[in-house]
Amino acid sequence: MTEAIQSVFENLRLELRRGCLILAVLAQLREEHYGYTLRKTLADHGIDIEESTLYPLLRRLETQGLLLSEWREHEKRNKRFYRLSPAGAATLEQLLVEWESINSSIHQVLSTNAQEA
């Protein structure tokens, strides 16, 4: 693969991942987490996300009203815990429906292509 194509692939991969990461974060925050454990849990599920991406994303989602947060002492240290707000839960449900629909459409396209080939 040439360098230019590799660079195009990287850009497309990032675009594809961006929306999925938000979905994954919202889904994971149905349970309460603070930044580091959230990142670790996502990584355990195969979703690697950089700290410099995740932590600002949490703030943005909170500003948008999709997350709630509170400072609490945990293991002798103050940590900011995040969880899905009621609006976030509703939005997550809508996003999941959308994601399922896209996923199933893509599978249909791929299977049609495979049959024609």
Next chain:
Amino acid sequence: MAANDLLDRYLFAVRRYLPAYHQDDLVAELSANLRSQMDDKQEQLGRPLTEDEQVDVVRRHGHPILVAARYQPQHSLIGPEVFPFYWFTIKRVLPWVVGIWLLVTAVTIIFGSQGVSIAERINVGQIITGFFGAIFQFLAWMTAGFALLEFFKGHLRHEFTRPNWDPRKLPKADPVAEHNGPHHPYADAIAGAVFLAWLLAFPHFPVLMFGPYATLHVLKIGLDLPTIWHQFYWLVVVFNCIQLVARIALLFRPVRRYYRAIETVLHLLGIGIVASLLRTHDYIGQATFGGSPMSPQAVATVNSSIHNGLLLVLIVAIAKFLWDTAQWLRLRAASQAAART
């Protein structure tokens, strides 16, 4: 280096670039996350982290400037919707600004300080600085104007994003029609208004033309210019007024059927204005010099150079007019032939 010291340094550096009103909160959160990460790694290894391992954790977190930048709200002075208009207006108006600046600079050098030879009036340093000053001022005013437009552009976004926009109202995909209507009618009108305002303002505010060097005597516009230049200035003003009226009229779709005729009239008027300057061979006028040391031969050379320069401009303008007309006729013929088949 102790882990605390390393983290403190890092967080201190990040804090400097964070939005002021969230600094404490964000730094506390980053600190808790980084410390948890180090504790976790320490637990996995069953021993305290070495300095290199601590450095690695912090390095992976990202450079302080980049980390802080992610927390900044996204700003843009001119967004993607307004930028094409901004760029188009600059491209349209900048050559005029440069052209008029060159003309006025040449005239002010020729008619500048009396009793000083032309060679002494030419100060290359001041001319270059004045030129870039004028360009900089022009770009600054344009940017400020379009930034304001960006700020108040709610209605523009509404216009582009309203769900009931009608694709049937888009212009016909026809190369002849391309030549039969303005490409960017709003940008044309804005550019025309900005340019006319500048044209009317600069004789009263030379700073608009020369920047900070307007205060220097050598670049002050003389009041003893030959009449032809005064006539030329007002002809250009009148021409731009007519052009602005035409540009505003062209914002209305029914008027656009006359676009070709309007453009032709404007082209011919422009050519006429340049031609009007060729009526004379005296662009300097003795009256402006008084006790000037300039010899009659030098006066004749300057007059001849200006005359020949204007003649060249006229030839180029006529050639462009003929080329545009020929292109339009060719496309119209091709379109009519295609319609018949």
